[in-house]
Amino acid sequence: MLIHYKCPNCGSDMVFDSNTGKLKCNSCGREDDIEGFSDEFITRTFSEEDGKEYHCKNCGAVIITEAETTATTCSFCGAAVVLGDRLSGTMAPSKVIPFKISKKQAEEAFKSWCKNGLLTPKGFMTADRVKKITGMYVPFWLYDLNSRVEVNAVGTKIREYTSGDYIYTETRYYDVYRDINLDYIKVPVDASEKMNDELMDKLEPYNYTDLKEFKTPYLAGYIAEKYNYDESRMLPRAKDKIENYIQSYINSTIMGYSSVRFTNKHIDTSKKNAYYTLLPVWMVYYDYEDSEHVFAMNGQTGKVVGKPPISYKKVAAWFGGIAGFSFIILKLISIAIGGGLW
Known part of the structure; x- marks a missing residue:
């Protein structure tokens, strides 16, 4: 239809x-x-x-x-x-975040981003080689996840004190137990086979207060893709995305010890909900030195991600400048402590 x-x-x-x-x-x-x-x-x-x-x-x-x-x-x-x-x-789709950045705004924002590249070639920084900018709704799964975490560990507290002619080291051992319940809301994972996962991850965060119930008119005038992978296929990626946050939270609950040795760590993450959602992305195709460079822009926030070319002359000059500055600082220190002039 x-x-x-x-x-x-x-x-x-x-x-x-x-x-x-x-x-x-x-x-x-x-x-x-x-x-x-x-x-x-x-x-x-x-x-x-x-x-x-x-x-x-x-x-x-x-x-x-x-x-x-x-x-x-x-x-x-x-x-x-x-x-x-x-x-x-x-x-x-269940939800959609409509585009907030127009094509003209996207082009201007990309040009501004190019000019801020301190180590990119001068010809790239002029941003006058944009071949195409395409507004695309990319299919994502948004997951609501729950993690039950049970941790056993041994913590130590070490103190040194002096008594008479002797220095003593006292080590105390503590059994540490944590039973943690964590909820993560709207963890995004792109479900398109075509899109670069790393590029899509770097576009985050999106502001989910702009989520709308899906209606087809939001797509008029843009390209949109349907998902290649269903929610069960992408669930392991969603779990992987929150793993570091879980580890950081566990560590934040075990503070004040000289050392901590984990003897048991059980993490059980389950899906509570999954929403098929379309998120707005501007794809920017840029020609430079006979090569096409692909960048992505968050169509809601204007955040630009991608790998621009690097000017090796600028890199050499930058490191040379650092080396020269460090040499001057070292000489000034030498003079201050009694060293000779160079």
Whole structure:
């Protein structure tokens, strides 16, 4: 099922506007609230090919999409299309965080980020080689997790004291027991086979106060993917993401000892809830020295992540500067304690 949102004024396609949170017609400027948009102006067509091939309602072009695509635009006329049959049943998202950063804002923010790269080549810092910026809703699972933790350990407290001509060391041993109950809310794990996991993890945090109940108009004008991996497949990754936090919390409860030796540590983490959620990401494709560099931007907060190229000349100059500065400091210290001039 293909879904177009038609402008009640002029009949053009409407898209989701990240600035206003409404559906907007770029032809006549009309804006409509998503909640109250009339079904009268929603055009639905059906495809026997499960949406892999569809005919654009505007221009008649035949568009081929990958099986995971749930929203796209016509490459010929630019019409926004939502593939509704891929957003139903078990494939229907529960939540969505709408885009807050527009494409223009994303481009300006990326250029600003490039200029702050102290060790990047000068040509990269000008940020004038952006090839493409694509707004994409990436499928995530948000997990509510509970961890029951039972810990046994031996703690020591050591003190030294002097009595007469002797220095004594006293070591006391303590049995340590902790029974801990931890809840973690909305732990995000991306469920797309295409997306780089490390890149997606670095886009965090998202502000979950902006979570909305999913409605298809939020996707109009953007690309969206459906998940490749279900909640059971991604649960181990969610557990791995909170492991360091659990260890840090355990350590924070065992303080004041000279040393701690764990004799037993049992962690049982279980899933309480999982929400199929679409999160906004701007993908930025940048050409530099015959290579394409891929960056990602959080479509809600504007945070940019990626690995920019490094200027080895700048790195050498930076280390040279540090070495020279250290040499001057050492000489000044030498003079202060009676050393000669250089």
